[in-house]
Amino acid sequence: MVNRKDLNPDASPQAAFGARLRSSREAHRWTQEGLSERMGVSSGHISGVETTRKTPSLHFAKAADSAFGLLGTDATFERQWHEMQHGSLLEGYPEYVGYQNRAAEIRLFETGVIPGLLQTREYASVLADAAVQRGDVTPEQATERVNVQIEQQATLARTPPPLIFAVLDESCIRNPIGGAEVMDRQLSRLLEFAGQASTFLQIAPYSMAERKPFRRLVYLLTMPDRSLMSYVESQTQGHLDRELSSVLPLVRNYHQLQIGAASQADSIAMIEDLRKGTLR
Template sequence: MNRKDLNPDEGPVAAFGVRLRGAREGRGWTQEHLADLMGYSSQHISAMETGRKPPTLRSSLSADTVFGLAGTTASFERAYIEIKRGALLEGFPEYLSREGQAAEIRFFESGLIPGPLQTREYAQELANSAVQRGDITPEQAVDRVEFLIERQAALVRTPPPLIFVVLDESCIRRPIGGPAVMDAQLARLIEFAEQPSTALQIAPFSMGARQPFIRLVHLLTLPDRSLMSYVESQTQGHLDRELTSVLPLVRNYHQLQIEAASQAESVAMINQARKGTP
């Protein structure tokens, strides 16, 4: 595709390229200069501008930093998420834009390992199952896994966010994929627990009714110390910034951390699961 042929109506990837080129030329910058600012080669920028290379989460975030659009409705990140949202639950794209900025992130999950801690193979098994059920297309399955890997990469930054994770015991007991897939996934949890900016706990079945959550809950603390929550049903997600409804979730999460197994005890439980012992 050459410059004369560039047409935003050809699709969202082309529209992204038109926007990127327009923003660059509006500043009077060359592709080489933008490439230096974004940390890419000029060939990569050219390919993005002409739609030959689709944007990634990393490149979108980089463009937002360069053009001062981070967190705005006109951000490149938002445009990127729109490209990918066919493989995502409604409500989740808006949450992702905040997760990438958060100073502290708290996850609770029941039944499945949360996305930021999943191995590629574990994520692929989940995506393949969704295809078999007819929930998504094979193309969306590929997008879902690649998007997850990019999401994980966006959490690797300096300084790193503090990430607290509490998993229902079902997460480590429910087999996903074959033994090798599950063993590698459990090993990944142990690696996560060993990082200096993370904490991992298991909420054992014995907590019973004392466990306050029954489905996914994400809590974010942004750099300005504002709070927001994200919860999911089977078909949609909900992002909430109202303190009157977010603070009860925060209190419940803190209570969950008090009652859950310690990190040392949790790692021991994970190792037991790897050996197939109760």
């Protein structure tokens, strides 16, 4: 083959993505033009991704999964794309998202910021822009992150929808992300969420103090077969866990959290008072 560029998958995450794309294509005995027809992107773009001259997008990764029959598996190009975008900070998160999209029940706890499933695009964009300013991500990566986050919210619209339990630390609704107008629209979004038939919202008030079992993000999934898994994040990495010995204590603590948190009615009242400026 003329002008065939050797690929080194160890050179970078992008190079690993490109090398895998080429090896998968060649395993199917497809030319770049043949894959182009199956993915709906130009053969030149495929060549660019394989040789790292072009950076794959989320749309590109999903199109590759469709072409290679990887949708719904644990070895998708989409998962590799997420890992390439977010690195070790969100290790395990792409896999978590795959399970979240099939879960029967989703339990969320957050502190400081509204969980991604409940964020408005404006709120998510403010957080992404801040990551750009810190130098954590590029503007392109920030845009992709927001798009991914909003796409994940399709989980809420499934038929039948999953049961979603969200307990938010009081700091989530008081932290003025993006200023008053952004927060007002975000709080309105929380009220809409609480009004759905398959969703439950509670605020864990500051007064819970030491009785609050979690000090960081905790997500819990119950799958259709009733198996359980957890996803937690520290400042430097995320971890998906399916071992019952470590997941069950988190489930028990989550139930204790729900018992101590404000009821949904009282939580809604807190949010409405905060929007009016009457909550102290």
